[in-house]
Amino acid sequence: MNKKLExxxxxxxxxxxxxxxxRSRLEDVSFAVCDSILELFDLLPDKIGWLxxxxxxxxxxxxxxxxxxxxxxVEEEASQFQALSLSV
Amino acid sequence: MSESLRSNQGQESVESKPISEINEFVSNEITxxxxxxxxxxxxxxxxxxxxxxxxxxxxGETKATQGALEKFQGKxxxxxxxxxxxxxxxxxxxxWSEGAEKKLSPAEIEIIEKSFRAGKHYNIxEKKLSPxxxxxxxxxxxxxxxxxNLKSREELLLKIQExxxxxxxHRRAIEELMKQLKGGK
Numbered sequence: 001m002n003k004k005l006e007x008x009x010x011x012x013x014x015x016x017x018x019x020x021x022x023r024s025r026l027e028d029v030s031f032a033v034c035d036s037i038l039e040l041f042d043l044l045p046d047k048i049g050w051l052x053x054x055x056x057x058x059x060x061x062x063x064x065x066x067x068x069x070x071x072x073x074v075e076e077e078a079s080q081f082q083a084l085s086l087s088v
Numbered sequence: 089m090s091e092s093l094r095s096n097q098g099q100e101s102v103e104s105k106p107i108s109e110i111n112e113f114v115s116n117e118i119t120x121x122x123x124x125x126x127x128x129x130x131x132x133x134x135x136x137x138x139x140x141x142x143x144x145x146x147x148g149e150t151k152a153t154q155g156a157l158e159k160f161q162g163k164x165x166x167x168x169x170x171x172x173x174x175x176x177x178x179x180x181x182x183x184w185s186e187g188a189e190k191k192l193s194p195a196e197i198e199i200i201e202k203s204f205r206a207g208k209h210y211n212i213x214e215k216k217l218s219p220x221x222x223x224x225x226x227x228x229x230x231x232x233x234x235x236x237n238l239k240s241r242e243e244l245l246l247k248i249q250e251x252x253x254x255x256x257x258h259r260r261a262i263e264e265l266m267k268q269l270k271g272g273k
Binding site: 031037051079080081 | 157259266
C-alpha cells in the first residue's frame, strides 16, 4: 500500500472495521490506484464508511455480474453525490 | 458535508483560473467514453482481465454519476470520478470475485501450500472455504488423507497458484489503466 494512504487510514478518523476493510483491500494495490483512492478519501473523509459498504456490494455484484444489483448501487451513488453537490 | 469537500470547492472558482488551466481541466475530464476506451485498450493487452459485462457495468457507473457530479467543479469532479473508477476496478479483482479462497492472502496461500506438502491440515480460521477446499480439510480432519487424494491436492494447489496469477495480472492491468486515465489528454 502507498505509504501516504496507509498514514491517512491510520489517523484514527475512521472506525476499526473500516480500517481493517480498507487495509485488506488496498494492501497490495499499486501506486496510481492508491493515489486516486487517497484523493477521494481525502476529499470525502466522512464518506469512507459509506464507500466501504458500497465497495462490498460492488464486489458481490461484479462477481455475479448482477446488473440489477449494480444499477441499484449506481443509483445510490448518484443520489449521494447529487445530495452532496446541493449542499456545496 | 465534509470540510474537505467544502475547502476544495472553495479553491476552485473557474472564473479565477487562466484559460489554459480551464482548458486543461476540460481535456483532462474523465468522461465515460475515455473510461470505456481505456478499458477496451487494456483488454487488448490483458485479455480476460474484465468480462464484457463487468466493463459495461463500470462504464455505466461513470455515465450515471456524471450528471450528479455536474455541479462540482473541474478538479473535484475528476477526483471523484477517478476514485470511483479505481474502486470499481479494484472490486472486479478476482481476489474478491472468484471462489471462496478469494479471502486468502498470499501469505496464507503459502502456508497452505507448505502444509499440503508436509501432509498436514491447515486450519484456515474464520475463512469461508470453497466446497473443494472444505473437502480437503475434512479429509485431513478425519484422517482420511490418502494417496488417491494427491491428484485433487495438486489440482487445488494449481488452482490457487493460477488464482494468484490472475490477481497479480489484474493489479498490473488496473495500474496501467489508472495511469493512462490520469495522465492522458
